[in-house]
Amino acid sequence: MKALVLAGGSGTRLRPITHTSAKQLVPVANKPVLFYGLEAIAAAGIRDIGIVVGDTHAEIREAVGDGAAFGLRATYLRQDAPLGLAHAVLIARDYLGDDDFVMYLGDNFIVGGIADIVARFARERPAAQIMLTKVADPRQFGVAELDAEGRVIGLEEKPLEPKSDLALVGVYLFTPEVHEAVAGLTPSGRGELEITDAIGWLIASGRRVESTIISGYWKDTGNVEDMLEVNRLVLESVEPRVAGRVDAASQVIGRVVIEPGAVVERSRIVGPVIVGAGARIADSYVGPFTSVAAGCLIADSEIEYSIMMPRAAISGVARIGASLIGHDVEVTRAPGTPRSHRLVLGDHSKVQISS
Numbered sequence: 001m002k003a004l005v006l007a008g009g010s011g012t013r014l015r016p017i018t019h020t021s022a023k024q025l026v027p028v029a030n031k032p033v034l035f036y037g038l039e040a041i042a043a044a045g046i047r048d049i050g051i052v053v054g055d056t057h058a059e060i061r062e063a064v065g066d067g068a069a070f071g072l073r074a075t076y077l078r079q080d081a082p083l084g085l086a087h088a089v090l091i092a093r094d095y096l097g098d099d100d101f102v103m104y105l106g107d108n109f110i111v112g113g114i115a116d117i118v119a120r121f122a123r124e125r126p127a128a129q130i131m132l133t134k135v136a137d138p139r140q141f142g143v144a145e146l147d148a149e150g151r152v153i154g155l156e157e158k159p160l161e162p163k164s165d166l167a168l169v170g171v172y173l174f175t176p177e178v179h180e181a182v183a184g185l186t187p188s189g190r191g192e193l194e195i196t197d198a199i200g201w202l203i204a205s206g207r208r209v210e211s212t213i214i215s216g217y218w219k220d221t222g223n224v225e226d227m228l229e230v231n232r233l234v235l236e237s238v239e240p241r242v243a244g245r246v247d248a249a250s251q252v253i254g255r256v257v258i259e260p261g262a263v264v265e266r267s268r269i270v271g272p273v274i275v276g277a278g279a280r281i282a283d284s285y286v287g288p289f290t291s292v293a294a295g296c297l298i299a300d301s302e303i304e305y306s307i308m309m310p311r312a313a314i315s316g317v318a319r320i321g322a323s324l325i326g327h328d329v330e331v332t333r334a335p336g337t338p339r340s341h342r343l344v345l346g347d348h349s350k351v352q353i354s355s
Contacts, residue, residue, distance in 0.1 A: 001122065002099045003041045006088050007034060007106040008054030008079045022056035024106040025063055026227060026324075027309060029234040030259075030276050030291050032063060033227075034106045035070070041104060042071045044118040050075045050095045051106075052088045084192030086182045089174075098176045100125070103195075105170030109230045110214075114171055117212055121173040127207035128178060128199050131169035133214050141167035142196045144211060152209045155196040157188065168196070169214060177207055224324045224350075231307055232289040235272035244275065259294070267298075276310070284314075287321075301331075 007024045024034035041049060049072050053060050057078060067074030077092050089096075089103065102118060121129045130152065132144050138159070145154035145163040154163065172195065181201040185193045203209050240255050244262030254271030258264060261278040269275070269286045276294035286292065287304025297313040306323040314320065316333030325331065 001046055001118070002096060002101040003046045003049040004088065004092050004096065004101050004103045005034075005037065005041070005049055005051045005106050006085065006103065007051050007060050008056075008082055008088070022059045025056075025059060027291060027293060027307065028109065028227065028231050029238065030274050030293050033109055033230070034060075034063070036109055037104050037106055038064070038067070038070045038072060040110065040113040040115075041102070043113050044102070044115040046102065046118070047071070048073050048075070050077050050092050052077045052079050052092065054079050054082060082192075084188070084190075085172075085195035086185055086193035086198045089178060089182045089195070089198070090193065093179055093182075096176070096179075100173070100175050103172040103174065108170035110169065110171065111233070112214075117171070118173065120212075121210075124210065125175060126210040127175055127202045128209045129173040130199065130209065130211050131171050131214055132166040132211050133169055134165050135167040136165075138162035138165050138167055142194075143167060146211065150211070152199075152203060152211050154203070155200050157190075157194045157196045166211075166213065172199075177202065181205075227307060227324060228289075228305060228322060231291055232305070235274065235289050235291065238272055238274060240271065244277075244279075254288075 007022065025032040028036065049067060051060065051064065051074055053076055057076065061076060064074055075095055077095060079088060079091055102114065117129065117131060130144065135141060139162060140158060142155060142157045143159055143162045143164055144152055144166045147153045178198055181198040184201065185197055188194045188197065199209055238255050238257050240257065242252065242258045243260040244258040244264065246252055246258065246264040247266065249266045250264045251268045253269065256269050256271040257274040259275060259277040262275045263280045265282045267281045267284045267286065270288055272288060273286050273290050275281065275292045276296065278294050279292050279296040281298045283300045284298045285302040286298065289305045290303055291307045292298065293308055293310040295311040296308045299315045301314045301317040303314060303320040305321050306325065308325045309327045311327060312325045312329045314331045317331055
């Protein structure tokens, strides 16, 4: 069995971060979200992966390399434009050959991995196996309709009037039968080749499509709120470890990881928190569910429930919360007079100011 990992797409809901960074490489607990998926694929016993990349292909290649760091063998497949999940299968046809495969969306996060469902698929070999979870607003997802026996009888992409509250999780398993389905697709109203249409073709053709309703945690980390929630979840399970330097005037409370080369001076850190290598925290408070990446600076400031990406700096800021702060960003206190906010913001930025 092979894996097809989708790491293209423009990440519009995470702009402006994704103007300069691939959405799959935004960090969760200081590790790119894509890496969690690669680790789950390797843990399921799969070794060969095709990674579908787009405009951010150079960044993805640099981060993943040949896959050996994950126990994988990576092949890169260029997608010129994000034309749908089924289009990714179409361009990967030669790579996939006649192998069964799992398709994994690179910005999805699933607690518990995929080893069990991969083993079940390999044992039973339906034409397709999908994973479902109940969601509050199915209109934002692909939605499955099941019959009284729990069999999949219909799928619809982002319906205005959903027939169930069961959304498709971003992991799909297929036999080579799916290639026949994909080959005959035409673009949907969104201009994309929809994987839901391909699975619908399999159902209409009498092929067996199985589903599993997962009770564990799943998130599509496509927006800031979901990124912060996944970061919180991962930090909940960290084991405390102090490999950097913490001076006697500082307090480190709870599950806190301080990586080698990090320095904490005259500060209070309340976990769960991770502080990356070479970061410096001075005269500051870092509160729960915060990830501070490598090379960051926090001075005379307060931050909690946030993600700081590498080399970001915060200085003299009273309180920051529920924030995603990008690479090399500088956040500083404004001069006392006149009382004003000075902002230099990229396209699609979102700012909330309490004053």
